[in-house]
Amino acid sequence: MTKKTILITGTSSGIGKATVLAFAKMGWNVAATQRTPEKEQDFTIYPNVKLYALDVTSLESIQHAFTQVQKDFGKIEVVVNNAGYGVDGAFEEMSDEIIEKQFDTNVFGLMRITREAIKLMRPTGGGKIIQISSMGGKITFPLYSIYHATKFAVEGFTESLHYEVAQFNIQLKLVEPGPIVTDFYGRSRQFVKPITTKSYDGFIDKFNTAAEKVMKDAEGPEVVAKTIYKAATDSTNQMRFPVGKPGPLLLILRKLLSDKLYFLMVRKSYNL
Numbered sequence: 001m002t003k004k005t006i007l008i009t010g011t012s013s014g015i016g017k018a019t020v021l022a023f024a025k026m027g028w029n030v031a032a033t034q035r036t037p038e039k040e041q042d043f044t045i046y047p048n049v050k051l052y053a054l055d056v057t058s059l060e061s062i063q064h065a066f067t068q069v070q071k072d073f074g075k076i077e078v079v080v081n082n083a084g085y086g087v088d089g090a091f092e093e094m095s096d097e098i099i100e101k102q103f104d105t106n107v108f109g110l111m112r113i114t115r116e117a118i119k120l121m122r123p124t125g126g127g128k129i130i131q132i133s134s135m136g137g138k139i140t141f142p143l144y145s146i147y148h149a150t151k152f153a154v155e156g157f158t159e160s161l162h163y164e165v166a167q168f169n170i171q172l173k174l175v176e177p178g179p180i181v182t183d184f185y186g187r188s189r190q191f192v193k194p195i196t197t198k199s200y201d202g203f204i205d206k207f208n209t210a211a212e213k214v215m216k217d218a219e220g221p222e223v224v225a226k227t228i229y230k231a232a233t234d235s236t237n238q239m240r241f242p243v244g245k246p247g248p249l250l251l252i253l254r255k256l257l258s259d260k261l262y263f264l265m266v267r268k269s270y271n272l
Helices: 014-025 059-073 096-124 145-168 201-216 221-232 247-256 259-269
Strands: 005-008 029-034 049-053 078-081 086-089 127-132 170-177 189-192 240-243
Touching: 005 014, 005 059, 014 029, 014 221, 029 059, 049 059, 059 096, 078 096, 078 221, 086 096, 086 145, 096 127, 096 145, 096 170, 096 189, 127 221, 145 170, 170 221, 170 247, 221 240, 240 247, 247 259
Parallel strands: 005 029, 005 078, 029 049, 078 127, 086 189, 127 170, 170 240
Antiparallel strands: none
C-alpha cells in the first residue's frame, strides 16, 4: 500500500511538532516545514520525515518547498496550515507594522499555502487542506483583538472557499483549539506593552492573572495532533473540529447565550 504524504507548516514546536510525530508514527510520509530546519533534531529517527525550509510570508519560499516535496514524495494528500503566532495587548498601542505582520503570517501566509495546495491537488484528484484556526476564530477574549481578527478571517475564508474547490474533491477542514500548552503563550507570544499610557495596566494585570489560572488546566499539543489526524482521515463533510477544554463548551455557550449574557460571563471569568 502506498504511503500517503502530509505537508505541515510551523513544525519547530507545539502543535506542529506534535503533529509531525503523530503522523510519522502512523506511517505517513511527512514533509515538515520550518523557517530554520537546520536547527531541528527531534525528527532524525524517523526515515519517513523530511525537513524543508519554508517561510509562509515568502511566496518564493513556499513554491520552492512544494516543488521539493513533490520531487521527494510525489502526490501530497494533506496540507496542514499550522504556522502562526499570537499578538496581544491594548489595541491602542499597536502599530501598523505589528498588525500587518500578524496578518501576513496568520492570514496571508495561510492563503498563500492554500493556493499552492489547490494548484497541486486539483489536477491530481483532490486532497485535504486543514487550517489550524482557534476557538478564537469563533469567540473573543480581551487584549487579543488583532489575533482574533486573523482567526475570524481564516474561518470566513475557509468556509467560503470550500464551495469552490469541492468540485475538485478538495476538502477544507478547520481545527479549532482552545487553550493548549504550547509556545503560543511563551516564545511565540508577542505582547505589546503599553508605552504611551498606563490606563490599561490594571486591566492587563487582572486579565493575565485569570488567564494563568485557565492555563493550569490546559491540555498538551498531542490532543490537537490527534484531532488533526481525525480531520485528515475523515470521510464525511464535517468541516469544524473543536478541541482542547474548555473550548468546545465555550463555543456551545456562545451559540446559546445572548451577547449580553456571554459578555458578562467573560468579564466575570477575568474579574474585569
